[in-house]
Amino acid sequence: MRAPVPGLANQELAGLSVATATADAYPVQSARKILLVCGPGNNGGDGLVAARHLHHFGYEVSVCYPKATQKPIYQGLVTQLAGLQIPVSQTLPETLDSFDVIVDAIFGFSFKGDVRPPFDTILASLKRVQVPIVSVDIPSGALLWR
């Protein structure tokens, strides 16, 4: 069974939950700079929503969104980030260690198949980094490496 594409209402709740869980685990007082790495599907959509809420919570938010999905829901989420001047880049920042927390919103439970570029190198970089990582659903690629 294919997971249905969630409506915006579900996506909004999921992303808000990611944001509050992240803020509970890494309070803004001690972890200000946060990077969200967003994949092409629903998991990435959760990350885009979480980015907006984390901005409102007071974090200095950056988003890496390499494969923007051409669907109105996702385009709207990106527009909302632009409205808040949240930087969205297609490539991973070189200075990953300058972030206090990284949110991995790349692949979720339903991911299968091969990890294609650029996500192969992105996952490799995230595996190397010492910064704490919060993953949406599960660590991206975990099912492949098990």
Add this chain to the structure above:
Amino acid sequence: MASAAAAAAPISYLSAAAAAEIDDKLMGNMGYSLDQLMVSAGVHVSGGRRRAGARVLNVCVPLCLASQIRSWPG
């Protein structure tokens, strides 16, 4: 204690025109949808009430109040 402080402070209300203008802005070029705004509004109403008492109920129309509710005294 928090509710006593809230009761002492003056309360201002958003006018219908201002509320409509905010909705137009959010759902215009800012890219928000009605679904999203309703979910956010509902969550913030319940969260705000839990945190700070009834006063927050008067102000939780726009999405951007999320940050204010989080830092609301009480």
